[in-house]
Amino acid sequence: MPSKIGTIFNFNQLPDVSKFPFVISKRRDKILVKKGLFVYTKSNEGYLIGVIEQILLLNEYFSDALTIKSYNSNTNPNILKGLFPSDDFEFATAIVKCLGIIQFKNGDNKEIKAIKRMSYPANPGADVHLLDENVFNQFIGLDIKRGLYLGNIKVSNFEAKINMDRLLNKHFAILSISGGGKSYLTSILIEELLTRDTSYGNPAIILIDVHGEYLYLKDVPKLQDKVAIQDISYFQIAVPNLSAWTFRKYQDQISNVQVRELSKYIQKLKNDKGRKGKFTLQDIIDSIENESEGSKSTKQALIGWLSDLHRLTLFGPQENPFIANIVNQNQITIFNLANEISIRKKQIIVDYLCNRLFYLRRTENIPPFLLILEEAHQFCPEAAHSKAISKSIIETIAREGRKFMACLCLISQRPKKLSATVLSQLNSKMVLNIKNPYDLKHLMDSSEAISKEYADMISSLGVGEMLLIGNAVNYPIFIDIRERNFKSKIENLSLTDVCLKWEKTS
Ligand SMILES: Nc1ncnc2c1ncn2[C@@H]1O[C@H](COP(=O)(O)OP(=O)(O)OP(=O)(O)O)[C@@H](O)[C@H]1O
Ligand SMILES: [Mg+2]
Structure with a gap:
């Protein structure tokens, strides 16, 4: 694969299993290596995929305070630049967070067979490459043909088709x-x-x-x-679809005793063949009012709570729209x-x-x-x-x-x-x-x-x-x-x- 962008090196106790550093190759083809790019390297376990999480620019020349002082005190820094080519001392490195190891189905490295966790660090000296879009899509689990296109992946700019x-x-x-x-x-x-x-x-x-x-x-x-x-x-909410407990959910002041009472009235209306299963909140209120038996206070309280719900103008004999x-x-x-x-x-x-x-x-x-x-x-x-x-x-x-x-x-x-x-x-x-x-x-x-x-x-x-x-x-x-x-x-x-x-x- 052609897209080499750097070489792994030893830096700050790295590489370890979760991270590896690499020196970014000086490039002629203007590919800018940026934070957030997905890369891979070949490790002992297979193809190790990672994402660049840090880029560091290092320049040995500017790491010494005394040199910088003399650089700044010189009236014409270009003279010093001629003597010491400070630009050539500069190099860029990147730290990669490892994400997983992939194994391909065939030798053409096109179709991923399995993704595993890493258990061994990347190899210093190994090449680092940009991950191509096809492998990236499989690795992330995108669906390039049928996926929902929400935008583009940051930095890589691949289509994000979820x-x-x-x-x-x-x-x-x-x-x-x-x-x-x-x-x-x-x-x-x-x-x-x-x-x-x-x-x-x-x-x-x-x-x-x-x-x-x-x-x-x-x-x-x-x-x-x-x-x-x-x-x-x-x-409209269909009153015949509601149980006494649902009424309690909508009006939480209804007590347990009142719920039991209410159940009886609802059941009676449901059993009333003449109504064919259709009745309203007003019908429930009317049947409570017309009932001669039972505790008067329970009935009064129930009528109060149901009238409160009635005022919401949400309840009817059948639902609208018909869901x-x-x-x-x-x-x-x-x-x-x-x-x-x-x-x-x-x-x-x-x-x-x-x-x-x-x-x-x-x-x-x-x-x-x-x-x-x-x-x-x-x-x-x-x-x-x-x-x-x-x-x-x-x-x-x-x-x-x-x-x-x-x-x-x-x-x-x-x-x-x-x-x-x-x-x-x-x-x-x-x-x-x-x-x-x-x-x-x-x-x-x-x-x-x-x-x-x-x-x-x-x-x-x-x-x-x-x-x-x-x-x-x-x-x-x-x-x-x-x-x-x-x-x-x-x-x-x-x-x-x-x-x-x-x-x-x-
Ligand atoms: N991806 C985007 N591209 C261009 N404009 C955007 C984008 N996302 C949001 N905006 C603009 O930002 C503004 C706020 O967006 P939106 O109404 O979606 O915010 P919201 O999170 O739903 O806010 P609220 O919490 O108040 O509902 C809108 O004017 C919208 O046009
Ligand atoms: Mg909104």
Whole structure:
């Protein structure tokens, strides 16, 4: 292979099993050896792959204080330069972090058979080469033919085409500070999934859009047919689908005794043949009022709690939309929560949706799906005191969803506020810039793949850069996120633009 970039040497007790240093060859073909490049060398165990993690420029001439002093005191340094060719003393070295040993299937070194851990250092004197794109893709576990194209690998500039099965198999998270680019990245993911060849097998997508940021997808001519927007003002929960315990979840003041009472009323309505399984919350309230037996205080309290739920205008005789009909492969269904202010109402909607989706998926009534949840910390928070109605079902899907191909993508700007149980189940993480040390610590605690070293790098990422870590890739990679193909009209609006165009809506 032609791409020799240096020679391994002994430096600072290295090479050892985990690192090796090499002297960078002076090059004529302008390949700049940079931090972050993937390289390989032939070691006793096979091809040893590593990534450059440090570059040092050394110049013996400038390592002695006295020489520098005389260099600086001389009025014309060019005279000294003529006497001592200081530039020729300079050489660059790199330190490589070893990642693994690869063995090829055949002698042509094209197809990787196995990746193993290193157990022996690289050899001083051995050549170091740039890793070519084909081997890199196999080593990282990318899927160049069918993968989701999110951008390019930092420094190497290879296409980052993430294997869909590996990403969606075990749930994932998109995390960053506010304005870090999470929604932008999510829209790229959606673009990729919606425009992917249908013969590759695509899941259905359901998106809980808290701020109405994704509605523009409906205006994109190429995607129009694949986007359905559900207006939450018509959302209805089917009362006959709910047990007395579910009512208690939505109104936690209902006591155990009252739950048992409520069960009886619900059962009675279900058994009433004339209703054909259809009844409303008002029907339950009426049947409690009309009942002559039983404790009056229990009945009064129950009516109070149920009336409180009734006022949310979320409950009806049947669900709307009919969830089993709106989840389709190669399509996205966006639930627009932008006009809903009440957090309790939003949580009830998300709870009901998640429960139904998971149930319908378990019973094979809907195809495998990806459920994307924006502002996930509002729906499954870590703190025990912040009651989140939807927390338990999200934790259940996080734990068990994989077996049923129900995949979660949780998006959050406050990882610290996100349930640690859920965070630890989200196997892959797309991490953009996170500055808050508490968020970083929470992330490190819930994911063994994120070491202190990565945490430092995460805090210095810029907009448009991300770290992908976890099940989706064999080794963490940094990606320059690509531009999105379909633009939102409001994307580049500045405050000035909005102020200039503003008119009061009558
Ligand atoms: N990869 C990118 N390339 C170009 N612009 C980007 C990129 N990522 C983000 N931006 C820009 O940065 C801004 C913030 O991005 P975005 O809305 O995605 O952030 P966010 O993390 O979702 O924020 P919030 O937490 O407030 O929801 C947007 O104006 C977007 O256009
Ligand atoms: Mg956002």
